[in-house]
Amino acid sequence: MDPSATPTHCPYCALQCGMTLTPAPDGTVEVGERPDFPVNRGALCGKGRTAPAVLSSRVRLTSPLVRENGVLTPATWDEALGRIAEGLSSIRSAHGPDALGVFGGGGLTNEKAYSLGKFARLVLGTSQIDYNGRFCMSSAAAAGTRAFGLDRGLPFPLEDIPRTGCVILVGSNLAETMPPALRYLTELRDNGGTLIVVDPRRTRSAEQADLHLAPRPGTDLALAAGLLHLVVAEGRTDEEFIRERTSGWEDARAAAMAHWPEYVERMTGVPVPQLREAVRLFCEPEAAMVLTARGPEQQSKGTDTVGAWINLCLATGRAGRPLSGYGCLTGQGNGQGGREHGQKADQLPGYRKLTDPAARRHVAGVWGVDPDSLPGPGRSAYELLDALGGDVRALLLMGSNPVVSAPRAAHVEERLRSLDLLAVCDVVLSETAALADVVLPVTQWAEESGTTTSLEGRVLLRRRAITPPEGVRSDLEVLHELAARLGVEKGFPTDPEEVFEELRRASAGGPADYSGITYRRLAEENGVFWPCPANVEDPAAPVRAPGAAGVAPASGGRRPGAPVGVHPGTPRLFLDRFATEDGLARFVSVAHRAAAEEPDDAYPVVLTTGRVVAQYQSGAQTRRVDELNAAAPGPFVELHPHLARRLGAAEGDPVAVVSRRGRAVAPARITPSIRPDTVFMPFHWPGEGRANTLTNPALDPVSRMPEFKVCAVRVEAVATVKAAVGPESGEALEAGSEPAAATQVSEAATA
Incomplete structure (x- = not known):
């Protein structure tokens, strides 16, 4: 590495990819690869490569x-x-x-x-x-704490993913949100493992899958419970694991049995044969994982939805074991x-x-x-x-x-x-x-x-x-x-x-114990996994941290006179016990329930939101980078050809999406990769195309997560809408109000 280069990390997503920064003679900063960092091994996405552009005084604030x-x-x-x-x-x-x-x-x-x-x-x-x-990620955090006694996004390192037998990726378009992490799924398949992607859109990530399940937004809980029903019905539960390492199974089992395959197909739109194939792929290998992201989490029932996926892991013994477990793909840096x-x-x-x-x-x-x-x-x-x-x-x-x-x-x-x-x-x-x-x-x-x-x-x-x-x-x-x-x-x-x-x-002594981590250690090592207590009673003995192999909860201290060791950190949690008082994971009885706002005659289509590869979160920084704006210059409305025909909309035509909270206008992007009863908008832009003008703040009762991923909308021909409503960007509507004389879809488009 160039001695003038500073090893550091990308400012964007939670991969925190390793990179180097070197000041250039012209006053700019050059980004270099850092192959020694194990997470991205030198690879960077476009956002990471262009991150120094926001350092320029041309785009940033320099005075109060x-x-x-x-x-x-x-x-x-x-x-x-x-x-x-x-x-x-x-x-x-x-x-x-x-x-x-x-x-x-x-x-x-x-x-x-x-x-x-x-x-x-x-x-x-x-x-x-x-x-x-x-x-x-608050719903996943709440569900993880409820089930395992501790929330850490991934209780295992990313390097374990290619070595497992099957991954169910739920509500994550990893190829666009965390591109350097896609290699782990590619390596999984290269190693003979299988990938199941759950998403209402056929995203770039779904195209990598052995099986793509496309449920209607807001029905992920029914899908997970339906898979657990089939696990029980087909005799695929791990009875020894359930007996020795969990509690609450009987109630959770009873709740799952109410989600029979035909009912789940009716709720989700996922055919029964696909449900059965998903269970087979998940249960046949010795190890498997479920990874969730914002899709199932950003719902008014997000905690229970994640809990349903955790139940699936626990019932099949896919938790608290090497190369198995549930993990949340945390988003922000x-x-x-x-x-x-x-x-x-x-x-x-x-x-x-x-x-x-x-x-x-x-x-x-x-x-x-x-x-x-x-x-x-x-x-x-x-x-x-x-x-x-x-x-x-x-x-x-x-x-x-x-x-x-x-x-x-x-x-x-x-x-x-x-x-x-x-x-x-x-x-x-x-x-x-x-x-x-x-x-x-x-x-x-x-x-x-x-x-x-x-x-x-x-x-x-x-x-x-x-x-x-x-x-x-x-x-x-x-x-x-x-x-x-x-x-x-x-x-x-x-x-x-x-x-x-x-x-x-x-x-020190808390669930997220950092007391054994120092700047010096971090400068010398490629990161340290928490929990990492400051003192170890016997450096030669197995280290002890909450939920790690051979562990009891750490106190963060040591006995007077005991020898002092250096805790190495805890890359893998829960291998011998969970971080609950009795060491057992908790099943939670959950059942499908409707989203806070379901489609009706006035708002017959479901809106879901998300990200695109060239922008990040609200876009406050990435929208100031020319290269990224060239790749993703503005918002769009992704809709199925059937819905587009109903509207008379062609590719690139402006369309309006209207919810009970307001309206947004953006060009149509017509693709068969989305469900006919669903539209998608990225949320990176302000103004007329602001997707979050539309979204519903209905809150999960446990996590207080808003329901970003599901709300009822109608899609309209924009010319007539502008004549009726006016062109104000992000204009709000009173609940239940409708623009006069607006052309609208009177019912949800179906395949």
Whole structure:
């Protein structure tokens, strides 16, 4: 490797691909391969290769902005920070601490997420903090915790995938969302394994599959329960595993038996022969895995849906064994670490529960405060956004763009506009930052050091490679300055390593124990898997961590006088016991139920949303990269030829998609690869083609995940719609209202 190159990691998805950065003579930064990093082995997608483009001052913020007479204008840091501190202080004095809201992001480093949660609870005293990761993997996290006692996206490393016998990939288009990871599925098939893809669209990932199941959106739970029914009926359960390593089987079995094959075919649209073939492919090899992503998770029953897939794994002995298990393909760059260290409404660092008295005592001891001074749990992400302008009157936002990414986005935009104070820390002037009263320009991934945690639970070190431009500060500096102005002079260091040292102590003994991880180790190793306690009683003895092979839950400490060892980390969880009190995995009795909003005569088609390979999340950064925009210049509506014929729409014609919350307009993309009763829109763009104008904020009762993946819509000829409704981008409609004289599909198109 070039000695001038800095080894680091991509700023985008949760693969956190290894790369190198080398400053070029012209002031730009060159990306290089890093084949020593085992996850991507040098491979990078287009987003990773072009990531340095956003470092350019041409596209990023380099000066604070404050709103004067309705216009954002450049300001000094002193003026901008003063405006925020004065606003927060006065609103708190007038309305109490819970009038102050904080909204974080799954792309923030562990150090930033930790400091943001600490700032909210210690400096502001508010319970009103959550983050956009609630929109990403919260249902899988809730289901994993319920079944196994612990949530880590993948309880095994990616390298295990090619060595298993069968993978069921549910609701993930891995080929476009995490392209370097597709090699693991290719290697699986090269090794003689089989791939089953569950998706209502025949995506690039589905084209790689031995079997593609295309259920109607919102019916994944029925599909999983139906497969379990067939497992039982065909005598394919692992009775020894069920007896020795699980509990709750009888109730779960009874619930599954209500999902007989013909009923499941009627609910899902998946033919019975395909159901039987899926069971055969999954059960015949010695080992198998189920991997879920946003498809089954972003539903108002997402926790139970993931639970149904976990039940399938447990009943067949495909969990807690080598090369078998259930895993969640976490999406955001630090989606795993972001949900572990305190920026979530109900959580304290180390994945501790905010309602647990022992957890409160431990973290309060690290912070040097009275445990009773810590506020209790607050609202979940959408509920917090919905409360803005009501009893939550100010919002400090870091690393998120809810104007594009939140469900019912036109309503969320209205709520943001209604605030007394909106302060945004961002790299670029996102659509949300453009609404702010104060915008603070902050450093990016290549301009700062910090840790992230990949979808494998592998803690990684991103290293600073270049100096940030003058006028830009880090998020840690922002929190330090605001804390000082609000009367807290100590406890918010600006050095990320110093923050991480405190995070280690705060996480010690918790489910996500980082206490044995240091910057030095991360610099020398290709990441360390948590849990990793600081001390091992006997270096020669098997290490002990929650749910690992031969383990009991780790305390994070050691007996006085016991020899000290170095914990190697825990790449594989649950091999001998699960992280529950009795070590047994929990079956959960679940049954199919309808989506919160089913098609009807007025809205006869189902909308589902997702991503495209050249853009990322809300697109705030990738839409500023010329190469990526050339590949994916704007939104589209993917629809089946049958539905297109009903509309009289040709390829590229503008069509409108209308839900009870609003309308979006984009060109038609006609393809037989989608179900005739379903349309698909990517969600990366604002304005007229904003997909999340349409989506339903109905929440899962456990995870509080909104139902992004399923809502009822109609598709209309855009010319008549514009004449009736007007061309305003993202225009909202009252529930049940209909544009006059609009051409519409009166019933769902079917094959």
